[in-house]
Amino acid sequence: MNNREHARQARRTLPRPLHIAAWLTFAAAQAAVAQTSTQDSGATSAAPKTPQAAAASGTAGKDQALPAVKVSASQVADSPLNLSTPVNSGALGTRSQLDTPFSTTVVTGENLAERQVYKLGDVFAGDASVTNNSNAYNAWATYITIRGLPVDWQNGFRIDGNPFISYGITMPYEQLERVELLKGLGGFMYGFAQPGGLVNYVTKRPEKDPVTSLDVGYRMDGVLSTHVDLSRRFGPDDMFGARLNYTKEAGKTYNAGDINRNSVSLALDGQLTRDLQVWFNALYQTIRTSGQTPAIYTGSYTASSLPAVISGGSNLLGGTDQHINTNLQLYTAGVRYQLTPDWSFATSGSYSKSARDRNESTLTLLNQQGDYTDARWNGDEAHQDIYWQGMFEGKVKTGPFTHQLVIGGAYQHQTNNYALNSIYTVLGNGNLYQPNPWRFYSGGGLETYRTSDITQASAFVSDTMQITSRWAVLAGLRYTNYSQNNYATTGEKTSQYSQNGVLTPTFALMYKLEPNTTLYASYVEALEQGAIVDSIYANGGAMLRPLRSRQYEIGIKSEHERWSATAALFRIERGAAYANADNVYVQDGNSIYEGVEAAGSVRLGRSWQVAGSVTLLDTWYAKGQSYNGNRVAGAPTFVAAGRVTYDVPYVQGLQLAADAKFTGSTQVRPANNLETGGYMVVNVGANYFTRIGGHDVTLRAAIDNITNRRYWMFQYSDYIAPGDPRTVSLNAKIDF
Numbered sequence: 001m002n003n004r005e006h007a008r009q010a011r012r013t014l015p016r017p018l019h020i021a022a023w024l025t026f027a028a029a030q031a032a033v034a035q036t037s038t039q040d041s042g043a044t045s046a047a048p049k050t051p052q053a054a055a056a057s058g059t060a061g062k063d064q065a066l067p068a069v070k071v072s073a074s075q076v077a078d079s080p081l082n083l084s085t086p087v088n089s090g091a092l093g094t095r096s097q098l099d100t101p102f103s104t105t106v107v108t109g110e111n112l113a114e115r116q117v118y119k120l121g122d123v124f125a126g127d128a129s130v131t132n133n134s135n136a137y138n139a140w141a142t143y144i145t146i147r148g149l150p151v152d153w154q155n156g157f158r159i160d161g162n163p164f165i166s167y168g169i170t171m172p173y174e175q176l177e178r179v180e181l182l183k184g185l186g187g188f189m190y191g192f193a194q195p196g197g198l199v200n201y202v203t204k205r206p207e208k209d210p211v212t213s214l215d216v217g218y219r220m221d222g223v224l225s226t227h228v229d230l231s232r233r234f235g236p237d238d239m240f241g242a243r244l245n246y247t248k249e250a251g252k253t254y255n256a257g258d259i260n261r262n263s264v265s266l267a268l269d270g271q272l273t274r275d276l277q278v279w280f281n282a283l284y285q286t287i288r289t290s291g292q293t294p295a296i297y298t299g300s301y302t303a304s305s306l307p308a309v310i311s312g313g314s315n316l317l318g319g320t321d322q323h324i325n326t327n328l329q330l331y332t333a334g335v336r337y338q339l340t341p342d343w344s345f346a347t348s349g350s351y352s353k354s355a356r357d358r359n360e361s362t363l364t365l366l367n368q369q370g371d372y373t374d375a376r377w378n379g380d381e382a383h384q385d386i387y388w389q390g391m392f393e394g395k396v397k398t399g400p401f402t403h404q405l406v407i408g409g410a411y412q413h414q415t416n417n418y419a420l421n422s423i424y425t426v427l428g429n430g431n432l433y434q435p436n437p438w439r440f441y442s443g444g445g446l447e448t449y450r451t452s453d454i455t456q457a458s459a460f461v462s463d464t465m466q467i468t469s470r471w472a473v474l475a476g477l478r479y480t481n482y483s484q485n486n487y488a489t490t491g492e493k494t495s496q497y498s499q500n501g502v503l504t505p506t507f508a509l510m511y512k513l514e515p516n517t518t519l520y521a522s523y524v525e526a527l528e529q530g531a532i533v534d535s536i537y538a539n540g541g542a543m544l545r546p547l548r549s550r551q552y553e554i555g556i557k558s559e560h561e562r563w564s565a566t567a568a569l570f571r572i573e574r575g576a577a578y579a580n581a582d583n584v585y586v587q588d589g590n591s592i593y594e595g596v597e598a599a600g601s602v603r604l605g606r607s608w609q610v611a612g613s614v615t616l617l618d619t620w621y622a623k624g625q626s627y628n629g630n631r632v633a634g635a636p637t638f639v640a641a642g643r644v645t646y647d648v649p650y651v652q653g654l655q656l657a658a659d660a661k662f663t664g665s666t667q668v669r670p671a672n673n674l675e676t677g678g679y680m681v682v683n684v685g686a687n688y689f690t691r692i693g694g695h696d697v698t699l700r701a702a703i704d705n706i707t708n709r710r711y712w713m714f715q716y717s718d719y720i721a722p723g724d725p726r727t728v729s730l731n732a733k734i735d736f
Contacts, residue, residue: 081566081601081611082106083559087180088161088200090189091460091478093393093406098557101474101508101520103129103183103568103597109204112173114657114687116702116729118219119170120144120199123179125661125683128613128639129597130181132663133715135312135724137253138292139168139324139358140715146183147572148593148619148635149196150716152528154414156186156193158200159330160281162350163412165383166199168326169354172263172285174215174227175245177202184572185551187504187526188478191410191456194528195549195574203281205267206231206241215698215733223251223259235270243267254725256315257291275338283330290323291315294361296372298668299536299579299718303368306674306720309710310432313725317432318361321441325357343394355382359442362536363430370432379422380446386413404464406476412456417448420489424535452486454529462506474508474522484529486543495543502527517558524551531577537585544587547575565600578633578670578717580626589624591632593617607649612642621670630672633717638664638678653689658682666714676720679711696735703728 083098085106097104105127117123120142121132133143133150144151151157157166173179180200186193211231218224231243249261263285270278294317298306310316334348357380363372391408427438462476483498508522530544555568572593579585595618601611617639619632631637643659662680685702708726715721 081559081564081599082108082178083557083564083566085178087182088158088202089182090161090186091391091406091408091476092189092462092464092474093391093404098516098518098559099510101510101518101522101555102524102553103555103566103570105130105181105183107179107181109174109177112176112179113731113733114700114702115659115683115685116217116219116700116731117173118729122704123173124181125659126611126613126641126643127181127599128615128641128661129183131634131636131639131666131714132661133634133713133721135293135721136170137255137257137259137289139356139360140295140721141168141170142166143715145634145714146181146197147570147595147597147615148617148632149572149574150194150634151196151199152194155190155529156196156198158190158198159283159352160203160332161200161389162330162332162348162352163385163387163414164328164330164352165354165385165414165416167354167381167383168324168356168358169285169328170287170326171201172245172247172261172265172283174247175204175229175263175265175283177204184553184570185524185526185549187549188460188462188476188506188524191412191458191478191480191504192482192527192529192546195526195551195572203265203267203283204229204231204243204245206233206243206269208233208238211243212736213733214736215731217729217731219251219729220727221252221254221256223249223253225249239271241267241269253289253291254313254727255291255293257289257320259287259289261285261287277336278334280333281331283328285328286326288323288325290320291318292322292324292360293721294318294322294363294374295715296720297362297364297536297718298674298720299364299583301365301367301674304673305368306668306676306712307365307368307370307432309712310722311708311710311725312722313727314722316435317363318436319439321359321439322361323357323359327353327355329353340394342396343392345390345392347388347390349388350385352385352387353382356380357446359440361427361436361438363432366429371429372432373429374427374436374438375424376427376438376440377422377424378440378442378446379419380448381419382417382448384415387411402466404466406460406462408461409459410456411458412454414454415450416452416454418451420447420449422446449489450487450491452484452532454484455482457481470512472510472512474506474510476506478504480504480527482527482529482546484543486532497530497543497545499546513556513558516560517556519556521554522552525549526551531585533585537579538583539585542585544577544585547577547587549574563600563602565598567596567598569596570594576621576624576632578627581671588626589628590622591619592622593619593632593635607647609645610642611644612640614638614640627670627672630670631667633667633670634714636664636666636678636714638662655687655689657685657687663713668714668720669718676712676714679709679713679723681705681709681711681723682707692734698731698733698735700731700733701729 119136124130131145134140153167182198185195186198213229215227227247233241245265247263265283268280330352332350336346338344359378389410396403430436458480460478464474466472480502481500486495488494504525506524510520526549530546533542550573553570557566574591576589576591577587597615599613619635621627641661645657648654660682664678666676668674683704688699704727711723712720
């Protein structure tokens, strides 16, 4: 059977969206093979492997039959763990992953583009400590758990180090330079926050060289996107820089819904003098989606096992009447001044605003046959964050010791507005395996009122003392004044909580086994703000006190030219909060998380890159009146992830990839009487890099969940969701 017959056979046997992926891969391979054949027979030298060499070849080699190509492996580091990458560590300043005595993960923008991610769980698909708890295109799209703990949607997300309210917000991943993840407690580094971890989105900045690129994409069932990226430096000695990114995305989603997204980000900087740098960043995004998959609530469910699994791509659970429309705005400006060769001062301020208009169902599961009650909620919500931070960083010597000091302060004022006349109504009953018969359309634009405001003012100091060339000790302390006010619809204050002088310390001991290997032991404390109980519980509206957490961690990080590895052993102690048998949401006792995580990557020969990650987790409730000894809800005992990439020999520029992630069974409720089953999701992709008409061109194809595996995933305590279906994504990018 020849190549064309193979292609025709693929068209007959694959579903329609896969036709496009098959044809793209077939066309890319054919073009690559033809090009390689031409080069082998007539070219006088091998094709260049670096972008610079490829560009030179495109200019000088006009008499070649076909343009040169570049190999993808030359564009990425041999170590995808990115341990040398600087990460924002809040009160610790900026330091590399290798020198940070906590477990961290960095995912680069190139990796995001290669895998064509479109929700937060996919960003960290290669990290076994992160569990995906979300469907795309709905209000839960940023829900993940880290080491079995949820990320705080009010305090656990930042953009370029600046806080914003993330609930319902899907970031424009194509406009990001990288995504940073701090696992575990961030209380010393960032202030009040739940102990799951912190996600920092780093937007693209002006580069030394000009950037002009355009890419177009497709995602099944009919979402089309266009993205433009422009970067320039100008002025005397290129002292000013500007970078603009714009994305337009619209079409039909896989669950028969609609999406319309417009995202724009702008980054400006200026090196005004040798020592003085200024910057301004802005991000503006609007997203309108309909037809999202509803959340499924199991609090009233009495069976011991879940109903038969449905596909997350099903349109049976809702219609286009359900929607979430979001708006995100972030503006930040800063100044950095190099006071002396060893000391600098940086200060920045930001204003962020996020708003949501939601019309969504919660399906209360009734029995194992899949019957449910559909309750609809419709309302508007808005949040604002004003943030300022000033920080001195420098070095001093005391006798034989060198001290790396960070001294600073921060102020954050957050306001939360919710709908004054939100609508909550029970529509009626339905079944998971039949079309939802209920519709409730709403126009949005509901009036909101101030429900709460939260103020944090803090001062912090840290000292990393270099004792010898190998040994270093870190000590840090944050001092925080915290206040929270809650208001009635009339504007009257209904309750208040304040606590001054909250101390959250951290300590670490670090030892350099060799320059590229760090062994560390660390301790950190954190305090998280008290929750306002959801209305589904008997004590809905009650305000709970803040919870204190502690974390102990021992780890090792090592990065080398062709391999890298990390490992950590940890214990987290957190105050427990859950719904008891009377459906009262209470704080009772502790939840304990103990585990070990390990990750590694190695390049085998010239063509293979293999990476893997594994997490073993033991959790239990302790010292409470209920559920002592039970596993903590939402914490799987075992997760493993792996990725393999292959640079195809004799086909320069063609890279194939496959990754898989297995998530073990997870308890849905603290009572441990209901759990999801374990499941594995497999993704594949292909990237082809070439030059056409003197321009770099990148073709990408990705298939997520290629086996179309159906599974229930834990979403939040007492909530589950069906996993996303098989999804095909295509993208073509040209650099001018």
